[in-house]
Structures are given as C-alpha cells and as structure tokens.
Amino acid sequence: MHIPQQAILKEVGPRDGLQNESTTISTDDKVEWINHLSETGLTYIEITSFVHPKWIPQLSDSLQVAKQIKRKPGITYAALVPNQKGLERALEADMDEVSVFMSASESHNQYNINKSINATFPVLQQVVSEARAANKSVRAYVSTVFGCPYEGEVKLEQTLRVCDRLFDMGIDELSIGDTIGVANPIQVENVLTTLERYYDKNAIALHFHNTRGTALANVLTALQCGYATFDSALGGLGGCPYAKGASGNVATDDLLYMLSEMGLTTEVELPKLLQAGEFIQNKLKKSLPSHQMQMVNKGGIT
Amino acid sequence: MHIPQQAILKEVGPRDGLQNESTTISTDDKVEWINHLSETGLTYIEITSFVHPKWIPQLSDSLQVAKQIKRKPGITYAALVPNQKGLERALEADMDEVSVFMSASESHNQYNINKSINATFPVLQQVVSEARAANKSVRAYVSTVFGCPYEGEVKLEQTLRVCDRLFDMGIDELSIGDTIGVANPIQVENVLTTLERYYDKNAIALHFHNTRGTALANVLTALQCGYATFDSALGGLGGCPYAKGASGNVATDDLLYMLSEMGLTTEVELPKLLQAGEFIQNKLKKSLPSHQMQMVNKGGIT
Numbered sequence: 001m002h003i004p005q006q007a008i009l010k011e012v013g014p015r016d017g018l019q020n021e022s023t024t025i026s027t028d029d030k031v032e033w034i035n036h037l038s039e040t041g042l043t044y045i046e047i048t049s050f051v052h053p054k055w056i057p058q059l060s061d062s063l064q065v066a067k068q069i070k071r072k073p074g075i076t077y078a079a080l081v082p083n084q085k086g087l088e089r090a091l092e093a094d095m096d097e098v099s100v101f102m103s104a105s106e107s108h109n110q111y112n113i114n115k116s117i118n119a120t121f122p123v124l125q126q127v128v129s130e131a132r133a134a135n136k137s138v139r140a141y142v143s144t145v146f147g148c149p150y151e152g153e154v155k156l157e158q159t160l161r162v163c164d165r166l167f168d169m170g171i172d173e174l175s176i177g178d179t180i181g182v183a184n185p186i187q188v189e190n191v192l193t194t195l196e197r198y199y200d201k202n203a204i205a206l207h208f209h210n211t212r213g214t215a216l217a218n219v220l221t222a223l224q225c226g227y228a229t230f231d232s233a234l235g236g237l238g239g240c241p242y243a244k245g246a247s248g249n250v251a252t253d254d255l256l257y258m259l260s261e262m263g264l265t266t267e268v269e270l271p272k273l274l275q276a277g278e279f280i281q282n283k284l285k286k287s288l289p290s291h292q293m294q295m296v297n298k299g300g301i302t
Numbered sequence: 303m304h305i306p307q308q309a310i311l312k313e314v315g316p317r318d319g320l321q322n323e324s325t326t327i328s329t330d331d332k333v334e335w336i337n338h339l340s341e342t343g344l345t346y347i348e349i350t351s352f353v354h355p356k357w358i359p360q361l362s363d364s365l366q367v368a369k370q371i372k373r374k375p376g377i378t379y380a381a382l383v384p385n386q387k388g389l390e391r392a393l394e395a396d397m398d399e400v401s402v403f404m405s406a407s408e409s410h411n412q413y414n415i416n417k418s419i420n421a422t423f424p425v426l427q428q429v430v431s432e433a434r435a436a437n438k439s440v441r442a443y444v445s446t447v448f449g450c451p452y453e454g455e456v457k458l459e460q461t462l463r464v465c466d467r468l469f470d471m472g473i474d475e476l477s478i479g480d481t482i483g484v485a486n487p488i489q490v491e492n493v494l495t496t497l498e499r500y501y502d503k504n505a506i507a508l509h510f511h512n513t514r515g516t517a518l519a520n521v522l523t524a525l526q527c528g529y530a531t532f533d534s535a536l537g538g539l540g541g542c543p544y545a546k547g548a549s550g551n552v553a554t555d556d557l558l559y560m561l562s563e564m565g566l567t568t569e570v571e572l573p574k575l576l577q578a579g580e581f582i583q584n585k586l587k588k589s590l591p592s593h594q595m596q597m598v599n600k601g602g603i604t
Contacts, residue, residue: 001491001523184563185522189303210515213556213593214563217518220487221303254515261486261516291515 004228007264009252010044010175010205011037013280014065015080016249017237019049019056021284027061029283031068036276037234038072041268042252046078046099050086066093078139082113087127091134098131100124100171101141104159105148108179112143121165128169139173140166141207145191146183156194167199174204175231178218181211185221192225205229208250210236215250216258223264230255235277235288251290253277306530309566311554312346312477312507313339315582316367317382318551319539321351321358323586329363331585333370338578339536340374343570344554348380348401352388368395380441384415389429393436400433402426402473403443406461407450410481414445423467430471441475442468443509447493448485458496469501476506477533480520483513487523494527507531510552512538517552518560525566532557537579537590553592555579 014034018025025033034047047069053060062079071077078097081087090098102120103109109117124140131138144151145159163174176191188206195204206222206229208215219230232255238248253273259266274296281288287297316336320327327335336349349371355362364381373379380399383389392400404422405411411419426442433440446453447461465476478493490508497506508524508531510517521532534557540550555575561568576598583590589599 001488182563184560186303186564211593211597212559213512213515213553214518214560216516217522217560220519220522251515257514258486258516258519261484262488291513295513 001224003223003262003264004226005264006228007223007259007266008044008205008229009042009255009266009268010046010229010231011042011234011252012046012207012231012249013037013233013235013237013252015046015049015059016231017233017235018058020238020248021058023284023286024058025280025283027064027068030061030065033276033280033283034065034069036279038070038075040272040276041266043074043267044076044078046080049080050089050093051080051082052085063089063093066090066095076137080141081127081131083123084126084130087130091131091136095136097137097139097172098127099139099141099175100127100166101143102162102166103143103148103179104162105144105151105154107150108144108148111150117162124166125169128171132170137172138170139175139205140169140171141175141177142166143177143179145176146178146187147180149180156191159191160194160198163195163199167203172203173229174199175207176204177207178209178215181209181215183208183218184214185217188218188221189225192222192227196225201226202229205231207231209248210250216254219250219255219258234273234290235281235293236290237280237288248289251288251292253292254290257292303526305525305564305566306528307566308530309525309561309568310346310507310531311344311557311568311570312348312531312533313344313536313554314348314509314533314551315339315535315537315539315554317348317351317361318533319535319537320360322540322550323360325586325588326360327582327585329366329370331582332363332367335578335582335585336367336371338581340372340377342574342578343568345376345569346378346380348382351382352391352395353382353384354387365391365395368392368397378439382443383429383433385425386428386432389432393433393438397438399439399441399474400429401441401443401477402429402468403445404464404468405445405450405481406464407446407453407456409452410446410450413452419464426468427471430473434472439474440472441477441507442471442473443477443479444468445479445481447478448480448489449482451482458493461493462496462500465497465501469505474505475531476501477509478506479509480511480517483511483517485510485520486516487519490520490523491527494524494529498527503528504531507533509533511550512552518556521552521557521560536575536592537583537595538592539582539590550591553590553594555594556592559594
C-alpha cells in the first residue's frame with residue numbers, strides 16, 4: 001500500500017465540535033481544555049469562531065478564549081472568520097491563521113452564509129487579502145463537497161469552481177468537507193484524483209464527518225491518493241445538524257489509533273489526547289462517542 | 303480502485319451478536335427476528351450455536367430456534383458447533399451449514415476451547431468429516447488472527463498453520479477473525495496478500511470487529527485485495543468480551559451503506575434491515591450502536 005509516511009492532524013474540536021454541543025462550556029474550561037490539547041503533540045488547533053454571537057452562542061467568548069489560552073511555540077492556533085468584522089476580531093486576538101468558509105452547493109451556501117456563492121466570493125476575497133496583508137496564513141473550508149443536505153449530489157465542477165476561486169484569492173490551504181458524512185471511498189478517490197490535476201496535494205486537507213461510520217475508510221482512501229492532512233475532533237465531539245444524534249467529525253483519537261497502527265507518524269500522543277478527552281466530556285456531562293473514549297469510559301483497553 | 307463488483311454479507315447477529323448480550327431474548331423473539339432477517343435479502347444467517355448451554359445461556363434454546371424458524375429457499379442457515387456433540391444437535395436441527403472454530407493464538411484457543419491448538423485439530427477433523435458425510439457444508443472460524451487479548455501480536459505463520467490444517471480437513475470456507483478489533487489496513491493487506499498465495503480468495507471471509515472504529519477501513523482494504531465475503535451483525539450487535547462496552551461485530555447496516563454507495567451489489571435491502579434492527583433492539587431494550595441505527599433512533603436521515 002503506497003501511502004504517505006506522515007500525517008498531519010488538525011484539531012477542530014474546540015470550534016467544529018463545541019459549536020454543535022448544547023451544553024454551555026465556560027470560558028475558563030475552554031481555555032483549560034485548549035491548554036490540555038496544546039500538550040498532546042498536536043501542531044494545529046482551531047480554537048474558536050469569530051462569527052456573530054447570535055449565530056453560535058457557544059462560541060460568543062471567542063476573543064477571551066483566544067487571549068487567555070497559553071500559546072505553545074510550534075502550534076498554529078486558528079479561528080474561523082466569516083467576514084471582515086470577524087477578521088478584525090481575529091486579528092485583535094492575534095490568531096496565527098484564519099479560516100474562511102463557503103459551500104460547493106448553492107443552497108447550503110445560501111442557508112449557511114445567507115448569500116449566493118457568487119456574492120460570497122468578494123466577501124472572502126477581502127478577508128483573505130487583509131489577512132495576508134497582516135501576515136496571517138489563511139485556510140478555506142469548502143462544505144458539502146460530497147453531498148448537500150438540500151441538493152443531494154454535488155457535481156465536482158461546482159467544487160472545482162469554488163476551489164479555483166479560493167486558491168486565486170491567495171489561500172494557503174483548502175479543507176474539503178464531507179459536511180453531512182455521506183462520502184464513500186470510491187467518491188473520495190474520484191474527487192481527490194480530480195483535484196490533484198489542478199492543485200498541490202499538500203495544500204489540501206480532508207474534513208470528514210463520521211455520520212455513517214465511513215470516515216476512517218475515507219481517510220484510508222485519501223492516504224492512498226497521497227493526501228496526508230486531516231481535520232478531526234477529539235472524541236468525535238459535535239454532531240451533525242442535519243442528522244440529529246449522529247456522529248460528528250471523525251474522532252482525532254480513533255484516527256490517531258488507525259494511523260499509528262499503520263505506521264504513520266503524527267507527533268500526537270494518544271494517552272494525552274484521551275486525558276484531554278476526559279476533561280472535556282466531564283465538562284459536557286456526557287460520554288464522547290469515539291471508540292477510544294468509549295473504551296476509556298468503560299474501563300476497557302486503552 | 304479495483305474491487306469486486308459484488309459482496310456477500312454473512313449475518314452473524316443471532317449468534318455472535320446475541321451471545322454477547324446480557325438481556326435474555328425469548329425463543330419466540332429469536333425466531334421472529336430471524337424470520338425478519340430472512341426477508342431482507344440476506345443469503346446467509348448464522349442463527350445460533352450448539353455449544354453447551356452452560357457456556358452461552360443466551361443460546362441454550364438453539365435446537366428450538368433452528369426448528370421453529372421459517373426457512374426461506376436460497377438462504378443458508380448456519381450454526382456454530384464446537385464438537386461432535388454439537389454437530390449431532392446441528393444435524394438434528396437440519397442446519398444447512400455448520401461452523402467450527404479455533405484460534406490462531408495458543409492461549410486464546412486454550413481459554414476459549416479449553417484445549418491446545420494441537421489437541422483441537424482431531425476434534426474438528428471428526429466434526430468436519432461427519433458434517434461432510436451428512437452433506438453439510440462446513441465453515442471454520444480462525445480467531446485472533448490480527449491480535450490476541452493474551453499474547454498481543456500473532457505471527458502470520460501461526461495463522462497459516464491453522465488455516466492449512468482446516469482446509470486439509472475439507473472445510474468449504476474460512477472466516478478470518480479480528481476477534482478483539484485491533485486490525486489496521488496495512489496489517490489486513492499483509493495478511494490477505496499472504497493468504498492469497500495459498501488459498502482461493504473466494505473461500506475466505508473476513509470477520510471484523512469494530513472495537514476501535516477501523517472495521518470499515520479494513521473491509522475496504524480487503525475489497526482492494528480482492529476479497530468479497532464479510533461477516534457482520536445487524537446494528538453492531540454484541541460486544542467484545544475483552545474490551546467492556548466496546549463495539550461488537552462490524553454492523554451489517556453500516557457495511558451495507560458503504561458497499562452500496564461504492565456501487566457494489568449485495569442483494570440486501572437497507573430499509574428492511576433497519577426494520578429488523580428496530581425489532582431486536584426493542585427486545586433488547588437498548589439502542590443498537592451502528593451509525594444507521596443511531597440515525598433511525600434519533601429520527602434523522604435513514
């Protein structure tokens with residue numbers, strides 16, 4: 001099996017995970033949790049989102065969180081920004097990287113951002129340009145690449161059009177999202193072998209959700225296609241707003257288990273990750289759904 | 303991606319699933335559940351185990367279950383048999399196929415069967431010979447191929463030695479088991495590309511447990527190696543006696559979702575499968591852990 005020797009895990013639990021959790025986590029607990037995560041070997045943590053507080057009340061303390069965490073050298077601390085206003089706050093928070101986002105499907109973009117795809121481009125262009133002028137690296141999320149909750153199938157040309165525009169804006173990395181967790185390995189192979197004709201594999205991350213249990217099979221396919229950067233959330237935190245009760249992001253701990261057993265190096269230490277998982281599930285007052293955390297919780301093999 | 307166009311799912315929920323469940327299911331409910339399963343398009347159902355009732359009280363009504371179910375033409379109804387005594391009861395029950403079992407690792411074999419590996423061979427040889435003389439097909443399970451709860455790593459030559467002896471006995475199919483759910487795709491590739499040097503791929507099934515969430519990635523690897531027969535349990539029923547609370551067999555419904563989305567044909571119908579899942583989880587008074595059943599239970603996308 002020809003796969004990369006190393007993988008990069010980008011932890012999105014504090015943002016993509018927590019934004020889908022209904023139990024409010026205090027600012028102090030978020031800060032303590034992110035500080036825990038900083039000690040696990042992770043090199044990238046998306047800590048919050050600078051969206052308007054009314055959109056995501058859970059993350060309304062983004063500025064305080066960003067200012068209070070202990071920054072560890074070597075770790076990129078990133079945050080989501082939807083627009084110019086969000087960027088201003090992210091710059092005030094001195095984030096290392098900002099992430100913009102949009103969808104490959106028109107209706108999901110409209111629902112999520114309240115703009116058409118065409119109307120989104122200039123907004124993101126301004127954010128990207130100003131972030132770069134401020135010496136920040138920029139990541140862009142493209143949602144619904146593998147399926148849309150409103151439109152179903154999403155044509156690859158829709159994704160390519162959005163990716164083209166985002167790279168033209170000057171982003172450093174693109175994160176390709178299976179927002180509703182419908183992707184299958186054949187589809188992943190089709191999408192990734194097409195993308196590689198146009199873009200550098202090292203500039204693309206995969207953002208899989210485990211809604212239907214296929215996330216690790218999709219990760220495996222991405223590795224076989226030569227891609228090595230994966231977004232994940234510790235413990236499989238978060239959920240899917242389009243499938244109540246379903247799993248959220250692929251779990252960092254389950255992903256790390258598979259990658260480590262396959263011999264890939266990641267720099268992340270599973271025992272420390274599981275301790276950080278225990279911390280946040282205590283605060284959330286619920287068991288995290290990942291397989292590794294289930295085993296921790298039930299006193300089994302770790 | 304080069305993979306088979308068709309896959310065969312062998313449902314082991316009524317045996318491998320139920321034997322790990324503590325809630326007692328009545329004979330009538332088992333019979334009704336198996337009758338449900340017979341209507342889903344499955345072509346193989348392992349309905350029970352003819353082990354001594356003191357070993358697995360849940361399956362002590364094996365003979366009644368086997369006699370009371372409605373046999374649907376085209377479906378192979380199978381049962382586990384540990385020895386000569388079990389075979390006699392399986393023949394009395396007129397099973398289509400019997401399954402013998404042993405382990406690749408000495409200590410698991412000793413613990414599970416109370417015999418050494420060498421002492422197990424003649425016992426199984428007698429069962430296989432008599433079953434074949436009675437015109438029954440015979441399957442053999444080899445446990446702990448990918449790891450042993452007592453010994454850890456299991457050398458491939460141990461597996462090969464056991465497989466050789468079992469095929470020499472005249473078995474029709476070998477089911478290669480990841481008993482404790484530790485397998486990873488690289489290991490699956492190593493094992494399967496070695497086995498294919500000696501045995502017909504069509505005579506080998508893969509029996510993955512999803513204890514660490516890697517089962518579907520392992521299935522994908524097996525498909526890429528040209529293997530197309532998979533054991534699974536509806537809803538991810540059952541557990542792992544070596545990792546309390548951890549997931550059991552790979553879930554038939556999650557497996558079916560992935561295979562169908564990848565374009566493989568299986569003849570099994572997911573909606574009917576999920577109805578059969580709802581039936582047995584009501585009897586077990588608990589939610590089944592598969593992703594598909596979670597979505598059913600929480601009113602999400604099915």
